[in-house]
Amino acid sequence: GAGVSQSPSNKVTEKGKDVELRCDPISGHTALYWYRQSLGQGLEFLIYFQGNSAPDKSGLPSDRFSAERTGGSVSTLTIQRTQQEDSAVYLCASSLRSGFTDTQYFGPGTRLTVL
Amino acid sequence: KQEVTQIPAALSVPEGENLVLNCSFTDSAIYNLQWFRQDPGKGLTSLLLIQSSQREQTSGRLNASLDKSSGRSTLYIAASQPGDSATYLCAVRYGGSQGNLIFGKGTKLSVKP
Numbered sequence: 001g002a003g004v005s006q007s008p009s010n011k012v013t014e015k016g017k018d019v020e021l022r023c024d025p026i027s028g029h030t031a032l033y034w035y036r037q038s039l040g041q042g043l044e045f046l047i048y049f050q051g052n053s054a055p056d057k058s059g060l061p062s063d064r065f066s067a068e069r070t071g072g073s074v075s076t077l078t079i080q081r082t083q084q085e086d087s088a089v090y091l092c093a094s095s096l097r098s099g100f101t102d103t104q105y106f107g108p109g110t111r112l113t114v115l
Numbered sequence: 116k117q118e119v120t121q122i123p124a125a126l127s128v129p130e131g132e133n134l135v136l137n138c139s140f141t142d143s144a145i146y147n148l149q150w151f152r153q154d155p156g157k158g159l160t161s162l163l164l165i166q167s168s169q170r171e172q173t174s175g176r177l178n179a180s181l182d183k184s185s186g187r188s189t190l191y192i193a194a195s196q197p198g199d200s201a202t203y204l205c206a207v208r209y210g211g212s213q214g215n216l217i218f219g220k221g222t223k224l225s226v227k228p
Contacts, residue, residue, distance in 0.1 A: 004158070033215070033216075035218075040220075041220065042119070042204075042218040042219055042220040042221065043159075043204070043206075043216075043218035044218075045215045045216065045217070048215055056215060059215075091158055091159070093158075093159075102147075102208075103149070103161045103164055104149075104159075104161065104216065105161065106151075106158035106159040106160070106161075107158050108156070108157050108158045109157075109158055
């Protein structure tokens with residue numbers, strides 16, 4: 001596709017509910033990243049996929065957060081039993097992972113609000 | 116702890132001015148450094164990527180420099196325009212090509228016509 005797309009663009013949910021956020025990377029990009037941007041904070045790395053495997057899950061803040069990627073393409077970030085502190089913009093990025101130069105291309109993000 | 120700091124947090128300048136945004140990082144063993152811009156409600160757009168072996172990169176009116184030994188990078192914007200108004204983020208990659216980006220909190224730039 002032309003760029004990284006994410007859905008939904010906005011999500012409002014009640015505390016305790018589960019949410020799923022979707023990311024469609026640029027076609028052909030093997031690497032996919034999830035970040036979180038909280039109000040007044042920098043971008044926080046969550047998880048990284050190379051193909052369908054996630055060699056680095058170190059940024060996931062708790063076991064309520066999980067992510068998967070299928071077919072080396074679409075990825076879903078799932079947050080279970082959402083809490084108010086989960087409110088943030090969740091950004092997805094993809095890259096070719098061609099080695100030395102590895103520019104990440106970002107999607108527009110999903111703004112999650114937990115009431 | 117590897118941290119990235121950006122100063123100032125916000126900057127307002129009149130159109131036409133040249134300006135410099137600053138980025139500092141605590142661990143000089145970086146793999147590369149990248150500058151992004153973020154427009155309100157939108158994702159990030161990559162501006163420039165500097166490898167650890169490079170000193171600077173240029174794209175149009177933008178010039179980014181890297182001084183690993185002092186842990187600093189600067190983004191120079193020449194002849195600023197109102198369309199340059201955005202938040203500029205600096206991100207550092209450690210750990211080689213498998214490492215992940217560590218972001219600063221950004222500098223919010225406003226260029227007034």
